[in-house]
Amino acid sequence: TxxxxxxxxxxxxxxxxxxxxxxxxxxxxxxxxxxxxxxxxxxxxxxxxxxxxxxxxxxxxxxxxxxxxxxxxxxxxxxxxxxxxxNQSVGSLSSVYQISWAGEDKSLAPYCGNELQNEALNKLYGLATRVNLSADEMLRFDWYRLQDISHFFYMANKNYQGDTFAMPYESQYAAFMNYMNVLSDFIERVGAQFPSSVEDEELNSLLKTISNQDEIIARQKEEIRRLKSEKSRR
Incomplete structure (x- = not known):
């Protein structure tokens, strides 16, 4: 590095x-x-x-x-x-633990090493099923932006980049509060499309059904192409 x-x-x-x-x-x-x-x-x-x-x-x-x-x-x-x-491969590299770019030990601590970060991450990914079902492009776009690692990096217990890093918040708590306020608004947008009264299990079942339908349609299209190809050769 x-x-x-x-x-x-x-x-x-x-x-x-x-x-x-x-x-x-x-x-x-x-x-x-x-x-x-x-x-x-x-x-x-x-x-x-x-x-x-x-x-x-x-x-x-x-x-x-x-x-x-x-x-x-x-x-x-x-x-x-x-x-x-x-270039040809010269060997394989085994990584038993997840690694990152930051910190001396290159662990995930800068991003999910404290309660603030994990609280934010759990809230965010708790929306995954609902967001994946949404056809709202802007909602999905904001979902990706909310996963930017910088948000969680700012909540770290210490500045892993030293004096070279420009911290935009006064403290990790300020970073957490700002993120959670934004996430709260996002949760409301998701809830407007998929009310919390609908269980995740039900949504997962719906998502699986949609996925299966896509696979069936893809197979049918492939079969149609095959039949047309055979007909043209006769």
């Missing part, structure tokens, strides 16, 4: 031993790496541009120059599927 963190969290830190990080230096670090290292994953969120590193930091010039120095060093950029196609 060093290369990613160099951009995410250290790029603007003038007290960092490698400051300033230039595109040339960044690509040179990759170029001089071990021959065994063929793929380098650089991962960061949009907050790396504008929040962690503003325009004055030179971050835009840095990204603009990366392709030039990559070409100079013979380094390619690739999407996941192209990387998979060009």
């Amino acid at each position: 060093k290369l990613s963190d160099d951009i995410n969290y250290r790029f603007s830190h003038c007290n960092w031993s490698e400051f300033p990080l230039t595109a040339e230096k960044f690509m040179d670090n990759i170029y001089k790496s071990s021959d065994k290292e063929r793929v380098f994953n650089i991962m960061f969120g949009y907050e790396a541009i504008g929040i962690y590193n503003n325009k004055d930091s030179g971050i835009f010039d840095f990204f603009g120059a990366l392709p030039y120095f990559a070409i100079e060093k013979g380094i390619d950029f690739g999407l996941p599927h192209t990387v998979v196609d060009k």
Whole structure:
């Protein structure tokens, strides 16, 4: 994660031993790496541009120059599927426990490690059956946005990103209260379509029926295509 963190969290830190990080230096670090290292994953969120590193930091010039120095060093950029196609697997990696990107131990603690986070998550996913039955596109869109991990990250017991992270709330409790207020409004919207008087078991049965109908329709369409194909060959 060093290369990613160099951009995410250290790029603007003038007290960092490698400051300033230039595109040339960044690509040179990759170029001089071990021959065994063929793929380098650089991962960061949009907050790396504008929040962690503003325009004055030179971050835009840095990204603009990366392709030039990559070409100079013979380094390619690739999407996941192209990387998979060009490289053979060297082994498998077993992960017994769920992992995340944040914190020293890379656990899920930054997102579901305290009562506030779990209360919010349980309330949110308690709506899953009803939302999945809804044909309301805006409702489903808001449902996805409410699952953004940042909401729960703000409720963590500590700031896992240190001084580089811009916390938008005064405290984890303020983050929790704000989220629950928004979620409360969302619950009302869901309830308007699927009243709480209707049990989840009944809704699950309905969802299964709809799913089965879709499968039957798909099989029938395939059978129609097959019969038409046979008829055209006669």
